[in-house]
Structure formats: C-alpha cells, structure tokens
Amino acid sequence: MKDYGFTVITVAVEKDPEDARPWIELANPSHPSLIDTQHLLADLYNMVNVPEILWIDEQGRIARPNDVAFGDDTWRAVTGFESAKHANLLRAWVKGEASAFTPGEVRKLQRLPTREDQLARAEFGLGNWLYHQGRVEAARPHFIRAGQLAPHDFTIRRGTMPMQGLNSGGPEFFKMVQEWQAAGKSYYLPLPDTAPESVPRW
Amino acid sequence: MPTFAFTVVDEGTETVVEGSTTDHGAVFIPPAEIERALRWQLKPEGFCLNDVCYPVPPDVPVVSTNGVDLAALASLLDRPIAVDVAERAAFLGTAAARRAETLGTLEAPGFTLPDLEGKPHSLSDHRGKKVLLAAYASW
Numbered sequence: 001m002k003d004y005g006f007t008v009i010t011v012a013v014e015k016d017p018e019d020a021r022p023w024i025e026l027a028n029p030s031h032p033s034l035i036d037t038q039h040l041l042a043d044l045y046n047m048v049n050v051p052e053i054l055w056i057d058e059q060g061r062i063a064r065p066n067d068v069a070f071g072d073d074t075w076r077a078v079t080g081f082e083s084a085k086h087a088n089l090l091r092a093w094v095k096g097e098a099s100a101f102t103p104g105e106v107r108k109l110q111r112l113p114t115r116e117d118q119l120a121r122a123e124f125g126l127g128n129w130l131y132h133q134g135r136v137e138a139a140r141p142h143f144i145r146a147g148q149l150a151p152h153d154f155t156i157r158r159g160t161m162p163m164q165g166l167n168s169g170g171p172e173f174f175k176m177v178q179e180w181q182a183a184g185k186s187y188y189l190p191l192p193d194t195a196p197e198s199v200p201r202w
Numbered sequence: 203m204p205t206f207a208f209t210v211v212d213e214g215t216e217t218v219v220e221g222s223t224t225d226h227g228a229v230f231i232p233p234a235e236i237e238r239a240l241r242w243q244l245k246p247e248g249f250c251l252n253d254v255c256y257p258v259p260p261d262v263p264v265v266s267t268n269g270v271d272l273a274a275l276a277s278l279l280d281r282p283i284a285v286d287v288a289e290r291a292a293f294l295g296t297a298a299a300r301r302a303e304t305l306g307t308l309e310a311p312g313f314t315l316p317d318l319e320g321k322p323h324s325l326s327d328h329r330g331k332k333v334l335l336a337a338y339a340s341w
Contacts, residue, residue: 014339014341023338053340055332055334061309115298122293125284126284129211129293155336
C-alpha cells in the first residue's frame, strides 16, 4: 500500500530494546520500527494495552482513535479478534475507497485520560526510572501502585510484569485477566466496527 | 535539616537537586533548585514560567523556611507526581487536562523514538502520508 502514500510505524513497548530485536529482525520491516522504553506513546495517546493502533491522516490528524488490531489470526482463538476486519477497513481508507471517521465521530470514540490515569503514569515513570537505575526492588511498589490507580491499564499491569520478576504470559497474568473479566470488564477495548462478535472468556 | 541529593525527573528530563525531608515524609527543595529542575521561578506573584504565573494561595503551604514542598508545588501546577523519599527521587508526569486538551484537537501528538540501531524517527517525518501507528510488545 506504499504506492498510495501510506506508511506503517510500529512501536515496541519494551523495558529493553533487545527484547524487541528478535521480533523486528524476523519481520525485517521496510517501515520505521521503533522502540519505546518509557511508555511515551501510551502517555501521549492514552494507550492502555497492546496491540493498540491509530490512524493518522496526511494532515497529521487522528482519523481513527485507539483501536485494537492484530496483524494476523495467530491469537484469534484466545482473543476473538479477526485480523481481516481492521485490515479491510485500513485498506479501503488508504486507497481512498472509504473515508475514516469524521472529526466529531473521532472525538466521540476517543478515550481521554483521567487524573488517576496520569498519576498512574507518574508512578510507572518513577518505577521505570528506578528499574533502569538498577534499583529493581525499589521499583516494584511503584509499579503496583500504578496498577492500582489504573487497573484497566495493561501496559502498566502486564507490561511491568517482566520488571517485577513475573511471567507476563504465566499464571499471574491469566489470573489478572480472569478477575478482570469476572468483574464484567474487557481486556481489549476495540472500536465497535472491529470488535469481535464474542470475546472468549479466559 | 540535613540535605541530600534528590533526583527530579520532569517529563523525562533528570535533574539532581539539593533536598531535605521532614518526619512527615514531605520533600523540600530550595526555590533556586526548583527553578533549575522545573524552570518554574518563585517570584512575589507566585511560581512563574515565561509569562504564566501561578499565585500561591496563602493557606496552601507550598513555600516555607524548609524550602518548596515538592508535592504541594506539583499540586499547585496540576501535575501528577510520584515521590520516593527513601530512594531520593520523584517523577512529574503530565496533567490529564493537558493530555485531554491535546487529544481533543485531533492533532496527533508528535514524538521522536529510536529504532533498534538508535536512529531517531519522528512522526512529523511522515506528514503528507497516511500513517498506521501500531504499538505492540513482546510481553
């Protein structure tokens, strides 16, 4: 879709760029493939999980606010997401066959951060700074506090698990999602036109 | 009061200042050090940055003989703050109101991040193109 004046920018949210290296080298992308060790993008765009995507138009305006999109169907049985839904919408927008949302619709669909969300990000920021100073034990209470302040923010709750010595794909993670779902909450927050018909319970 | 080296991280910029603390766990920093770390300058009219001044309400104990109460100043400036007295560090984030205001304009917030080789890339490099911005992680 390059010929249509389009680019992908991927951003790996990692504690260490080396964590992203195998994925990037395997994909060997021609588009910018960036690393964010500070959760800068999550702060700027109020992202609360991965994968999370946005569309930005030629004028640098948000044409589609935060949505969930997987590149393929590897995890479909677990997540319920069919990757083609977003891919088809994206292709039509890039080719000019369909417009994105109107500004009014984008605003309606945007999630804006609360004071607690931003306080959580400050707690995360302090924990992340301490962790990268080698003060791993001191970092942990700040990660925990951040997760308590913004329990829906899995870039914090799951993303800090490797920094807390926890397996982010292990029993602690499954228990976290099960409790979240049992409370009637969604682990992924897609837009209505890409949301799965049914979300598997974990 | 004994003083110690205290690190203030202000939206990613680190400054080591002279700090002190009380039994209540508040962190105090001299006004000149606050200005060095946060650029806000204590003037008779309040805390000022460029043309903007936040007056200090008389009943709000931001400034005392101990110095500037860092958490109280953050509150005055409507900035989220995380403080760890034992670790001698604090992190100031960005206010929800400011983020909401920026996102509400629909102007995609600009950023510059490195690739694997450390080469910086900016969103603004791609102005004039449609962009799919995709965050992912290995975790």
